[in-house]
Amino acid sequence: MTRFDVVVLGGGLVGCAAAYYLAKRGARVRLVEQGDLNREASGRNAGSLHFQLEYRLIRYGDELASQFAQIIPLSLVALEDWRGLEAELQADLEVGMHGGLIVAESETDVALLERRQALQEKWGLGSSLLSASEVRRIAPYLAESVIAAGYFPHEGHANPRLVTPAFARRAEALGVSIQAQTRVTALLRDGAEWVVTTVDRAGQTQDVVAGAVLNAAGAWAGEIGRLVHLHLPIFPVPLSMNVVERAAPLIPHLVQHASQRLTLKQVSSGNILVGGGWPGRFAREGSAMTTQRRAEPVIENVMANLSLAARLVPAIGDLRLLRSWTGITGITTDQMPLLGAVPEAPGLFVAAGGAAFTHGPTYARLISELMLEGRASASIDLYSPARFSHINNFMASV
Numbered sequence: 595m596t597r598f599d600v601v602v603l604g605g606g607l608v609g610c611a612a613a614y615y616l617a618k619r620g621a622r623v624r625l626v627e628q629g630d631l632n633r634e635a636s637g638r639n640a641g642s643l644h645f646q647l648e649y650r651l652i653r654y655g656d657e658l659a660s661q662f663a664q665i666i667p668l669s670l671v672a673l674e675d676w677r678g679l680e681a682e683l684q685a686d687l688e689v690g691m692h693g694g695l696i697v698a699e700s701e702t703d704v705a706l707l708e709r710r711q712a713l714q715e716k717w718g719l720g721s722s723l724l725s726a727s728e729v730r731r732i733a734p735y736l737a738e739s740v741i742a743a744g745y746f747p748h749e750g751h752a753n754p755r756l757v758t759p760a761f762a763r764r765a766e767a768l769g770v771s772i773q774a775q776t777r778v779t780a781l782l783r784d785g786a787e788w789v790v791t792t793v794d795r796a797g798q799t800q801d802v803v804a805g806a807v808l809n810a811a812g813a814w815a816g817e818i819g820r821l822v823h824l825h826l827p828i829f830p831v832p833l834s835m836n837v838v839e840r841a842a843p844l845i846p847h848l849v850q851h852a853s854q855r856l857t858l859k860q861v862s863s864g865n866i867l868v869g870g871g872w873p874g875r876f877a878r879e880g881s882a883m884t885t886q887r888r889a890e891p892v893i894e895n896v897m898a899n900l901s902l903a904a905r906l907v908p909a910i911g912d913l914r915l916l917r918s919w920t921g922i923t924g925i926t927t928d929q930m931p932l933l934g935a936v937p938e939a940p941g942l943f944v945a946a947g948g949a950a951f952t953h954g955p956t957y958a959r960l961i962s963e964l965m966l967e968g969r970a971s972a973s974i975d976l977y978s979p980a981r982f983s984h985i986n987n988f989m990a991s992v
């Protein structure tokens with residue numbers, strides 16, 4: 595039987611980046627992807643590099659916001675990783691980090707900005723609050739309705755269609771064996787090793803042996819958990835995105851809203867990407883939802899998302915919508931990533947959930963250190979799957 599040090603499950607950003615960092619540390623790695631590389635969330639997202647707390651992390655009251663703010667230490671590591679990523683991968687990833695604004699249009703919004711600012715200060719993220727005139731000075735394209743903004747000078751974006759392929763190319767150059775169109779169907783422990791069973795498009799089954807397995811299956815990471823008879827509490831959600839036609843350079847920042855679902859940015863081609871977490875609708879199998887087919891955009895949500903964008907940046911109102919699409923991402927019950935060893939299944943690791951475009955390269959680098967050296971260079975204890983061990987109290991892993 596073929597043997598690898600690590601088998602990585604999933605060919606999105608996290609899986610491809612982990613394969614790269616593992617191989618860079620000398621491991622023999624196979625990566626298995628059921629479809630094609632970068633075809634799911636990693637290639638379909640908004641490309642925002644957001645280090646301030648997103649709206650979804652701040653909207654559920656002080657107690658939860660304080661808990662969710664524990665993501666900031668990882669964001670600070672991710673910020674440094676993104677600064678060096680194009681050099682690391684020797685590739686143009688269209689990284690632009692020219693600052694991010696979270697805008698307020700009401701006193702309630704300002705109160706949310708103040709809560710966010712206090713949490714960000716507490717965790718060492720150097721953001722600031724801008725008055726209406728300060729906002730107008732650095733972002734004259736914003737509407738008069740904007741009365742304040744939270745500002746962090748290093749937020750930005752990169753091109754999701756470039757990042758995963760760049761990691762995959764570099765991983766292959768280091769000897770990683772990548773098998774696309776190949777699905778993992780079983781994971782069995784055999785002494786100190788794992789036997790990973792895969793099936794390719796032609797129906798060919800193959801078993802490989804690995805010292806360790808990394809579950810990087812994104813929204814499907816919970817399904818991988820079920821293969822080892824464990825619950826990994828990560829839930830698939832269908833989000834939609836929109837792109838409008840090209841315009842002359844107008845918006846250098848990543849723009850978000852303090853109390854509503856919005857991210858918008860102008861990418862290097864001049865197109866404006868508009869998103870922010872508006873839901874799409876899962877495809878159905880019978881009456882149940884399925885994650886095995888594409889989710890559909892919901893027209894009312896697309897309209898609401900674009901109207902909000904045009905309200906904040908009036909110049910967008912004159913531009914035509916080119917395309918709307920969806921992607922399925924995974925969220926955990928506490929909004930934190932699942933990042934670390936699965937205590938109930940020795941040799942099984944997971945890196946999934948959260949805002950893993952921004953954090954994905956960092957999950958990958960840190961998990962590769964943990965897997966090969968027993969310790970990550972930045973603490974990831976807060977994100978360990980061990981925090982959900984109580985859910986597996988009655989489960990016997992394979």
Ligand SMILES: Cc1cc2nc3c(=O)[nH]c(=O)nc-3n(C[C@H](O)[C@H](O)[C@H](O)COP(=O)(O)OP(=O)(O)OC[C@H]3O[C@@H](n4cnc5c(N)ncnc54)[C@H](O)[C@@H]3O)c2cc1C
Pocket residue numbers: 603604605606607608609626627628629630631632633634635636637638639640641642643644776777778779810811812813814832833834835869920921922923924945946947948949950951952953954
């Ligand atoms: C519309 C949208 C917008 C977003 N915007 C942002 C943003 O602006 N900034 C940000 O930081 N994050 C954003 N996200 C989240 C981000 O895209 C994801 O967190 C990230 O891409 C997850 O990467 P991943 O590699 O874990 O998962 P994925 O890219 O989903 O990859 C997982 C892979 O595992 C494969 N797989 C599953 N099961 C199996 C199996 N049994 N065998 C083999 N392979 C399997 C899947 O086919 C898939 O390719 C957004 C997400 C969406 C959907």
